[in-house]
Amino acid sequence: MAPRRKTGRHNISTKIKNKPPCRAFCKPCCYFLAALSVLIGLIILVIILVSIFPLPLDRIHNWIVSKFRAKDPYESFIKLLPCSDYKIIDVWTVNLPKLTTDSPIILLDVNNDGIEDALFGFGTGDNYGIIPPDIFCSVFMRVSPPCEGGILALNGVTGEILWRYWINDTIYFIHCSKDINKDGLNDCLIFGTKGTITLINTRNGTALWNHHYKTQEDIVLGSFIPDQNNDTIDDILAAHTNLLEDEGHIVILSGKSGKIILEIPIGAKIFYMPQILHRPDGDYILYGSGGPSTAGNLSVAMLKSYLSLTSPSSADVIDIYHDPHNGVMIQSILVDITGDQIPDIITAMYNSTIIALNGQNFSKIWNFTIENSRSNTVPIPGYFNNDNITDF
Numbered sequence: 001m002a003p004r005r006k007t008g009r010h011n012i013s014t015k016i017k018n019k020p021p022c023r024a025f026c027k028p029c030c031y032f033l034a035a036l037s038v039l040i041g042l043i044i045l046v047i048i049l050v051s052i053f054p055l056p057l058d059r060i061h062n063w064i065v066s067k068f069r070a071k072d073p074y075e076s077f078i079k080l081l082p083c084s085d086y087k088i089i090d091v092w093t094v095n096l097p098k099l100t101t102d103s104p105i106i107l108l109d110v111n112n113d114g115i116e117d118a119l120f121g122f123g124t125g126d127n128y129g130i131i132p133p134d135i136f137c138s139v140f141m142r143v144s145p146p147c148e149g150g151i152l153a154l155n156g157v158t159g160e161i162l163w164r165y166w167i168n169d170t171i172y173f174i175h176c177s178k179d180i181n182k183d184g185l186n187d188c189l190i191f192g193t194k195g196t197i198t199l200i201n202t203r204n205g206t207a208l209w210n211h212h213y214k215t216q217e218d219i220v221l222g223s224f225i226p227d228q229n230n231d232t233i234d235d236i237l238a239a240h241t242n243l244l245e246d247e248g249h250i251v252i253l254s255g256k257s258g259k260i261i262l263e264i265p266i267g268a269k270i271f272y273m274p275q276i277l278h279r280p281d282g283d284y285i286l287y288g289s290g291g292p293s294t295a296g297n298l299s300v301a302m303l304k305s306y307l308s309l310t311s312p313s314s315a316d317v318i319d320i321y322h323d324p325h326n327g328v329m330i331q332s333i334l335v336d337i338t339g340d341q342i343p344d345i346i347t348a349m350y351n352s353t354i355i356a357l358n359g360q361n362f363s364k365i366w367n368f369t370i371e372n373s374r375s376n377t378v379p380i381p382g383y384f385n386n387d388n389i390t391d392f
Helices: 012-018 023-052 057-068 133-141 303-307
Strands: 106-108 117-123 149-154 161-167 171-178 187-192 196-201 206-212 218-225 235-242 248-253 260-265 275-279 282-288 296-302 317-323 333-335 344-348 353-357 364-369
Touching (some): 106 171, 149 187, 171 218, 218 248, 260 303, 296 303, 317 353
Antiparallel strands (some): 117 149, 149 161, 171 187
């Protein structure tokens, strides 16, 4: 006979024991909550540490990239990184009421305290030509005439005025790269909007000499060049244009006296400050001609040939670039980009074309154009990749 099935009753305690305990469900939840708490704690800790010890993100990025990038063949070159963690603190602030300026600021230690001081040109506005100078200067500027503009030197430590030189012109450009009076400190050429050229003794703010063109429509711009008249003093190479005329001039002035050594017409207006291009066969004058709405050229001529002529012939001047619509008014950057140890010519044209010309033979190396635009700034040279060739 087959065995009989037992039908014993299950009591409540047996049923409870057979169910899984609550800990089996709570344990994963506890682990998850614990991990989440630790993660939140770490995030809070990182936020606190970063707020106390700030670390620029670009440093972290560069560190991560350096760990995982492939071997760089130019890794031996110095890597230049931008400044990203700095604070700007005012050292001093000076207000100069009633003065205007379009001049660059030149840093030069004029009081011999070991700290560079600030020099810049200025003007006093358009009222100088409306109100008689005797009244304008005494009432508004509290000085005796002239007081239309001048050059100012501020103490680099305190901002106090070290000296001020007044002149009957608004000064828009200064150039301080040569010691003309041999006192151990560079002197400054200042250029005014009415054709004024003045050489300033930066020790005391006095004029060594003045040169004034005839009318208020004369524009002059220049810089120092090596001695051309054998008096052992550096001279000045300048460009002169009268706004009412179509003729411009290349001018060489004596650095010692300010007298004109040579003035050569170029057949067009010139707003380009001429430069000296050094080549193995001699020094060349580099200059641009034309205006914003007239055709112009970028030209070169041997300096020696200019000094021996009263007017240049077509054989003496080489036009290395021609723009049929706009003049060449922006100074060039002279730097060797071909590796032949001769400075090449990089110029931004008014039509927003940047052109690079070979300094050896004046052939075009490359050009870059931004369509439908204008440019009136000098290209900025720098190293923006690792090929050791100047970029712009």
